[in-house]
Amino acid sequence: MPHDFPPGSVWLVGAGPGDPDLLTRKAERLLAAADIVFFDALVGREILAHIPRHVEQVGVGKRSGRHSKDQPAINTLLAEAALAGKRVVRLKGGDPSIFGRSTEEIDHLAARHIAVRICPGITAASAAAASGGASLTLRGLARKLTFVTAHARAGEALDLDWHALADPDATLAVYMGRAAAAEVSRKLIAAGRAGDTPVMVAVNVSLPSERIVRGKLSALAFLVETISDSDPSLLLIGEAVATTRYIAATRLSGETPFSSNASTAT
Numbered sequence: 001m002p003h004d005f006p007p008g009s010v011w012l013v014g015a016g017p018g019d020p021d022l023l024t025r026k027a028e029r030l031l032a033a034a035d036i037v038f039f040d041a042l043v044g045r046e047i048l049a050h051i052p053r054h055v056e057q058v059g060v061g062k063r064s065g066r067h068s069k070d071q072p073a074i075n076t077l078l079a080e081a082a083l084a085g086k087r088v089v090r091l092k093g094g095d096p097s098i099f100g101r102s103t104e105e106i107d108h109l110a111a112r113h114i115a116v117r118i119c120p121g122i123t124a125a126s127a128a129a130a131s132g133g134a135s136l137t138l139r140g141l142a143r144k145l146t147f148v149t150a151h152a153r154a155g156e157a158l159d160l161d162w163h164a165l166a167d168p169d170a171t172l173a174v175y176m177g178r179a180a181a182a183e184v185s186r187k188l189i190a191a192g193r194a195g196d197t198p199v200m201v202a203v204n205v206s207l208p209s210e211r212i213v214r215g216k217l218s219a220l221a222f223l224v225e226t227i228s229d230s231d232p233s234l235l236l237i238g239e240a241v242a243t244t245r246y247i248a249a250t251r252l253s254g255e256t257p258f259s260s261n262a263s264t265a266t
Contacts, residue, residue, distance in 0.1 A: 004117070007086065008082050008083065008086070009087065009115040010089075010105075010117075010182060011089050011090070011117050011119055012102050012116065012118045012119070012170070013090065014027065014094060014095045014119060015043045016095050016119075017123070017128075017207075018042075018044050018046070018206045018207045019046075020050060023050060025100065027121065030050050031089060033050075033087060034051075034087050034263045035087045036079060036081050036087075037056070037058070037088075038056070038078060039059055039060070040092050040093050041059070042232060060073075060077065060254075064227035075109075076108075078090055078105060083108065089253065092121070092123015094123045095121045096119075097118060099151075099175055102118065106250070110262075124175065124202070124205045125175075125234060125236065127206045127242075128173075128200070128212075128234050129241070132236075134200065134242075135240050136171050138238075141239040142170060142238050142240040143169050143170070144171070145171050145173070146167075147173045148172065148173070148175070150175065150176050150180035150184060151176040156166035158180055158183055158184075160187075164187060165193075166191035168192075168239075172235075174193065174234065178233035181201075181224040185218065185219075189218065193217060195217055196218065196243055197216065197239070198242040199216060199220055199223065200235075201215075201235055202236065203232070203234075204232060220255040
């Protein structure tokens, strides 16, 4: 067994955006060494297939609006398994440290003197930019990168610093952004971001069903109309994701820029 995964300890492991080829070698090693794996709903079957059959698997499916386990219950399950002497993996979509509520789990485990460590994963914004032939930063035009989540607690407004997010020198990545797309567009423009700012909507990032939809910030509400609420969606906003750069990148690679899974709107 790995020396860094003794019985009674926990690893928070990033599963990446969904493509099993984007799972890190370290994540695979930890999954193979685990006694039990608690996984989120966004972790697909292709990733779970890398878990050996003898390892117990427990779904704690957390998706926007549909939680099979709330966070306190998940914290308790992790602690109970570790205190029973098991090697525990908490498998999260993307990277555990980006909107993964890792701090709550770490604090709960640490309060019970349970050793816990983090194995990073590829986050959706990086995978989406790669699929779209784009960069998240661009010298002279996009010198900043900001990650935000558009998921608010039930009954609460989306409370973000819109003036800061409207910075024209930044790329904005909005996680879980489909439902709030119209509000994001409206408030960014009201805060000063140009309506013709390039936008890329990435759906089911890195999966065979992936779609890349491109357009302008002013048309963002229209861009997401054909996207189901059940499909994980990420919004990338800024000059670095401009359509013209995508066309150049796809021509160099031999791809067709406007295929069935890549569309544009103005």
